[in-house]
Amino acid sequence: MNAVAIAAAVIIGFGAVGPAVGAELAPGSSQSAATTDAATTTESTGDATAPPTEAPAADPAPDASTSPPPPPEPSADPSAEPSTEPTAEPEPTTEPTTEPTVEPAPAPSAEPTTEPSAEPTPEPTAPVLSDEKTNGLLGRAAPKVQTVIKPFAPGAQRLSGADRYETAVSISRRFSPNVPVVYIATGATFPDALSAAATAAAQGGPLLLTQTAVLPEVVRAEIVRLAPARIVVAGGEAAVSADVYTTLSTLTPSIERLGGASRYETSELLVGGAFRSSREAFIATGRDFPDALAASAAAGKLGAPVFLIDGVLPGMGQSTYTLLERLGVKTVRIAGGSAAVSDSIESQVSSRGYAIKRHQGQDRYLTAAAINDAVFRTSPAQPLANAFIATGADFADALPGAALAGGLRSPLYITRAECIPQPAAIAINELQPVSRVILGGEAVVGNAVLQNTACAQVWAKPASGRITGSFGPREPICTPGGCSQSVHRGTDIGTGCWAPIYAASGGRVSYAEPLGTYGNFVKIAHGDGIDTGYAHIVTGGTLVRVGQYVVAGQQIAWSGATGAATGCHLHFEVYKNGTQIDAVPFMALQGIKIG
Numbered sequence: 001m002n003a004v005a006i007a008a009a010v011i012i013g014f015g016a017v018g019p020a021v022g023a024e025l026a027p028g029s030s031q032s033a034a035t036t037d038a039a040t041t042t043e044s045t046g047d048a049t050a051p052p053t054e055a056p057a058a059d060p061a062p063d064a065s066t067s068p069p070p071p072p073e074p075s076a077d078p079s080a081e082p083s084t085e086p087t088a089e090p091e092p093t094t095e096p097t098t099e100p101t102v103e104p105a106p107a108p109s110a111e112p113t114t115e116p117s118a119e120p121t122p123e124p125t126a127p128v129l130s131d132e133k134t135n136g137l138l139g140r141a142a143p144k145v146q147t148v149i150k151p152f153a154p155g156a157q158r159l160s161g162a163d164r165y166e167t168a169v170s171i172s173r174r175f176s177p178n179v180p181v182v183y184i185a186t187g188a189t190f191p192d193a194l195s196a197a198a199t200a201a202a203q204g205g206p207l208l209l210t211q212t213a214v215l216p217e218v219v220r221a222e223i224v225r226l227a228p229a230r231i232v233v234a235g236g237e238a239a240v241s242a243d244v245y246t247t248l249s250t251l252t253p254s255i256e257r258l259g260g261a262s263r264y265e266t267s268e269l270l271v272g273g274a275f276r277s278s279r280e281a282f283i284a285t286g287r288d289f290p291d292a293l294a295a296s297a298a299a300g301k302l303g304a305p306v307f308l309i310d311g312v313l314p315g316m317g318q319s320t321y322t323l324l325e326r327l328g329v330k331t332v333r334i335a336g337g338s339a340a341v342s343d344s345i346e347s348q349v350s351s352r353g354y355a356i357k358r359h360q361g362q363d364r365y366l367t368a369a370a371i372n373d374a375v376f377r378t379s380p381a382q383p384l385a386n387a388f389i390a391t392g393a394d395f396a397d398a399l400p401g402a403a404l405a406g407g408l409r410s411p412l413y414i415t416r417a418e419c420i421p422q423p424a425a426i427a428i429n430e431l432q433p434v435s436r437v438i439l440g441g442e443a444v445v446g447n448a449v450l451q452n453t454a455c456a457q458v459w460a461k462p463a464s465g466r467i468t469g470s471f472g473p474r475e476p477i478c479t480p481g482g483c484s485q486s487v488h489r490g491t492d493i494g495t496g497c498w499a500p501i502y503a504a505s506g507g508r509v510s511y512a513e514p515l516g517t518y519g520n521f522v523k524i525a526h527g528d529g530i531d532t533g534y535a536h537i538v539t540g541g542t543l544v545r546v547g548q549y550v551v552a553g554q555q556i557a558w559s560g561a562t563g564a565a566t567g568c569h570l571h572f573e574v575y576k577n578g579t580q581i582d583a584v585p586f587m588a589l590q591g592i593k594i595g
Contacts, residue, residue, distance in 0.1 A: 147204035191263035201406025300406020425454035519563025
């Protein structure tokens with residue numbers, strides 16, 4: 001897509017789904033909200049930048065011939081396990097299963113008035129699946145209709161309202177009237193709306209929130225404006241009351257309720273009511289909201305469903321596998337690390353023949369970045385039309401935004417209120433979005449985020465030990481691993497063998513494999529032209545992979561003596577605009593003393 005082309009509307013073809021057969025389903029017990037956060041390590045893809053071959057330590061640490069102790073027990077997170085072989089540089093994008101939708105170029109004015117059409121998306125999936133929960137029919141396909149979404153002007157803008165219900169309406173107003181469907185969920189808790197976001201995106205309609213007992217007037221008026229062919233209520237009467245359902249029934253020719261006995265059953269009913277087939281599917285914990293938010297938007301690009309599961313259990317229920325099989329899913333993407341979706345679930349899913357892709361980060365912000373990097377990054381890099389940004393502290397504004405982001409095939413990132421966390425800010429900037437859409441008012445996401453302000457870069461000591469080799473000229477050193485150059489372009493730290501090595505700051509891993517006299521080498525891009533390098537890592541001691549986002553102080557490797565090294569140590573480098581500089585004064589300016 002030419003990012004400077006002019007367009008004023010997104011016209012997307014969607015397949016609507018008729019009401020499920022049978023009366024109102026069992027009320028969902030979806031009011032409880034869990035507080036578990038996914039704080040794990042990322043798995044995604046990206047580019048690598050190889051540095052020049054550099055020298056070993058002038059004053060080596062303890063002799064490499066000393067038998068090193070066995071490595072400490074790796075963490076529970078699977079990505080923390082050291083690899084026994086060099087990591088091959090992967091392609092920068094994970095393989096989507098559907099053709100990418102041509103995004104509309106942003107309009108030149110703040111309020112575009114013309115509405116050309118973009119290339120229509122593949123016809124969305126609508127189910128015709130047998131299941132006892134819905135009296136033998138999960139959904140019935142209806143004629144294809146078109147959804148028109150007003151595009152965003154270049155630059156930053158905010159969608160907000162006086163409360164969560166008005167904010168959802170502000171987001172919904174990007175949709176033109178006569179939408180095929182509107183999804184309704186309670187604004188009090190997240191599980192039902194979380195499941196509905198991805199299905200709303202797939203079906204070409206917005207997600208609106210309601211109070212449990214009363215439909216807010218602003219929401220009723222928005223539904224009248226949208227004139228939907230159908231309304232889907234997510235959740236049972238405990239979430240959206242019978243009175244609200246009755247009111248909604250007067251606003252549309254067709255209405256259905258999809259609510260199960262739990263948030264997980266409701267999720268399956270919603271997926272079954274919106275998808276006929278899909279080669280991929282996301283699974284995310286239903287105990288918290290951040291991971292599934294980003295997954296919902298990414299799922300919109302892939303045309304894939306999002307299943308909520310109880311991630312702490314040893315396995316998924318048979319009903320989930322039954323629906324995965326009926327949809328024809330081949331690849332399961334896991335949103336979050338093992339603290340969110342257990343390793344035993346991953347093993348169980350893999351044992352049933354599904355390909356697994358786990359997208360995870362050290363915290364919720366980096367998990368969202370990992371999901372978006374895997375789904376939206378292209379090579380060569382092409383600017384995205386939009387990036388949506390919502391608070392990571394609450395769910396209300398992000399849920400309707402995830403439905404819109406998914407409908408526009410755009411990523412959703414989460415942020416702190418006062419600034420964009422590092423290195424999530426790096427991830428957003430690397431995707432080069434033409435428009436940045438902030439979801440929620442200033443009290444939720446401050447103006448600093450609107451202005452693309454990143455949080456202050458945090459720095460940490462890369463390793464403990466005395467300095468055994470300084471930056472600058474020195475005599476070459478030759479070992480069986482090769483000869484160093486006459487200029488030492490790094491700082492050697494006498495760590496000893498199998499000592500932990502830490503990321504000096506947050507960033508994206510750009511290199512993680514053997515490199516000449518460096519031996520096993522890791523390089524991290526921190527943004528603003530600053531990179532750091534870590535050489536002579538022990539074989540099997542690299543704990544990160546290319547494309548992974550890391551935070552300051554996160555362990556990335558174990559020290560060793562690979563390459564041109566006479567003993568176990570860390571050769572640490574700092575790059576500024578591609579050129580090595582003396583790490584000691586640079587780190588001192590960041591408040592970190594080496595040695």
